[in-house]
Amino acid sequence: MYEGPIQDLIDELGKLPGLGPKGAQRIAFHLLAAENAETNRLIGALTRVRDDVTFCAECGNVSADRLCRICSDARRDATKICVVEEPKDVLAIERTREFAGRYHVLGGALDPLSGIGPDQLRIRELLRRLGNQEDGVDVSEVIVATDPNTEGEATATYLVRMLKDFPGLSVTRLASGLPMGGDLEFADDLTLGRALSGRRVLV
Numbered sequence: 001m002y003e004g005p006i007q008d009l010i011d012e013l014g015k016l017p018g019l020g021p022k023g024a025q026r027i028a029f030h031l032l033a034a035e036n037a038e039t040n041r042l043i044g045a046l047t048r049v050r051d052d053v054t055f056c057a058e059c060g061n062v063s064a065d066r067l068c069r070i071c072s073d074a075r076r077d078a079t080k081i082c083v084v085e086e087p088k089d090v091l092a093i094e095r096t097r098e099f100a101g102r103y104h105v106l107g108g109a110l111d112p113l114s115g116i117g118p119d120q121l122r123i124r125e126l127l128r129r130l131g132n133q134e135d136g137v138d139v140s141e142v143i144v145a146t147d148p149n150t151e152g153e154a155t156a157t158y159l160v161r162m163l164k165d166f167p168g169l170s171v172t173r174l175a176s177g178l179p180m181g182g183d184l185e186f187a188d189d190l191t192l193g194r195a196l197s198g199r200r201v202l203v
């Protein structure tokens, strides 16, 4: 244990996901030795994330405005909606450059043991989007791109059940080939791109 502020910082950093006590200590001492300008930039970024980041009213992605960059881009195909768990999955799919449609961010996956049911996810918002016409265009395909693990599969199964009665809507799922049990964001661009272009029809 160190004394005072440096230990407080190590404790706070240690609570962050993916950062063990060693990593927390390394970052804390890096910041202690850093120039004021560097720590000020970090403080500024943290403050802006706390105060300025909002979520897109349409898709739920993180956004600086009411609508995110993708939802407000008229060139994006409004007939296709790719459903993902988290904003980081939007980035992962964007990196593949295989998808020109829109997204819907659920905010997680079904996980009854942790108390996450359909009402905790943005599923109602998805159904509302499908019910309304987006920009006067009917959505013709929903691509379920939840993670290839137990919770992601359970979420996909649930979504299929909710979506199968929408007339004229096809529901597809990323092709297999993604590492099972994994997180979408950890798939390399090529594998994820192939999974996207080889998606299979569920309904």
Ligand SMILES: [Zn+2]
Residues within 6 Å of the ligand: 056, 057, 058, 059, 060, 061, 067, 068, 069, 070, 071, 072
């Ligand atoms: Zn959006």
